[in-house]
Each structure stands twice: as structure tokens, then as C-alpha cells.
Amino acid sequence: LFSGGGVVPPLWGCGVQLRTFNGGDAAMMDRICDDLRSKQIPCDMLGLEPKWQSHAYPCSFSWAPERFPDPAAFIAGLKGKGFKLNLWEHSYIDPTAPFFKEIQPFAGSVLAMGGLVLDPMQPEGVRIYQGYHEKEFIARGISGFKVDECDRATIKTAQGWSFPNLTQFPSGIDGAQMGQTYGYLLQKTCWLLSGNSINARSA
Numbered sequence: 001l002f003s004g005g006g007v008v009p010p011l012w013g014c015g016v017q018l019r020t021f022n023g024g025d026a027a028m029m030d031r032i033c034d035d036l037r038s039k040q041i042p043c044d045m046l047g048l049e050p051k052w053q054s055h056a057y058p059c060s061f062s063w064a065p066e067r068f069p070d071p072a073a074f075i076a077g078l079k080g081k082g083f084k085l086n087l088w089e090h091s092y093i094d095p096t097a098p099f100f101k102e103i104q105p106f107a108g109s110v111l112a113m114g115g116l117v118l119d120p121m122q123p124e125g126v127r128i129y130q131g132y133h134e135k136e137f138i139a140r141g142i143s144g145f146k147v148d149e150c151d152r153a154t155i156k157t158a159q160g161w162s163f164p165n166l167t168q169f170p171s172g173i174d175g176a177q178m179g180q181t182y183g184y185l186l187q188k189t190c191w192l193l194s195g196n197s198i199n200a201r202s203a
Helices: 026-038 071-080 100-106 123-136 175-191
Strands: 017-019 045-048 084-089 144-147 199-202
Touching: 026 045, 026 071, 071 084, 100 123, 123 175, 144 175
Parallel strands: 017 045, 045 084, 084 144, 144 199
Antiparallel strands: none
């Protein structure tokens, strides 16, 4: 406070969060939420693990139709029960993602988990990534994202779930440099969605 204070996060972002079973579907989530409310257990935010998507990992950024056939109704139902919804994802983009081809020129030279790695230092790539999130998620009631797989792996293990040091990014940064700041850059990318109105967490 003596140095000017900081940004105050939304109170629900500081509250109780429940992260649900990865293979769960809309019906299961509804039952869980009803149970929490009926037992008066406080919970502000419901988090969906990666399989809310049709493919993960890498990410398709599209709802899995067999588990969430009507995302709009699902989101509205949770909102009516007083829950914010948080989606688990990362920035490795699966070929089935709707914006895959559009963002291809703004990705690293090496795939991670079989997906494109967004270069968060390329404004046009960030614009595409953010624009999709704004339209498909924020505008439809999603309150936050859990940004996964943005911590740095060791050289020996990076190839399995991250990008190696030899990766070249369109911005001119190599994999070793990008690995040091990737988590921060992805959080910044998400934080700037909707004028800082969402809650972003990373691991």
C-alpha cells in the first residue's frame, strides 16, 4: 500500500473453487452444484478440467459435444445457481481448433504435445487467440481460465510436454528464453481479455 497498492481481484476469484472430475459431463456438474447449494457449502467458482474440450491435450478450444451438448444452457444454469465458471486449458493448439490455420504463422517452430505453441510476443497471434476467447467464451459467460503447462520443463523432459530450447519463435525469441517468461506472457494474454474482468490462474 505504501508504494501505491495493487489491482484488487474480484472477490469471487479469492473464494472457494471446486475443480471437478476430468471425465465429468454437464449433468454431473449440475448435480454437484445442486449438492453444494443444498448443503450450504460455500463455493464461488466451478472449474472444468481439460476434457470439457473435444480434444486435450493439445487443446481444441471447442466444447466436447458428448459431454456438453448445450454449453449455453450449461453456463446459464451455473450462473443461476451463483457459480462462476473457469475453464482449464493451455496454449498448445490442436489441428482441430477453429483458429489453427489462422494462428499457424504466429507459433513456434516445434510442436508441443502435437500442437502449435503460440508466440505471445506476436501481437497478431495474440489478437487471434484473444479474439476467439472473447467471442466463444467471455461473451458467453465464462469467468476465468486455468492456464496450464506454462512452467518450464528441464532440457531432458521438455520434449514430452513442453517445447525444447532449440524452438524458434516468430518474434525472434528461442525456446530457452521463451521458457523463462512463458507463464507470465500467457497470464498477461488472458488478463487483458475483457478489460481485466476475468480471473486467470496458471500452473
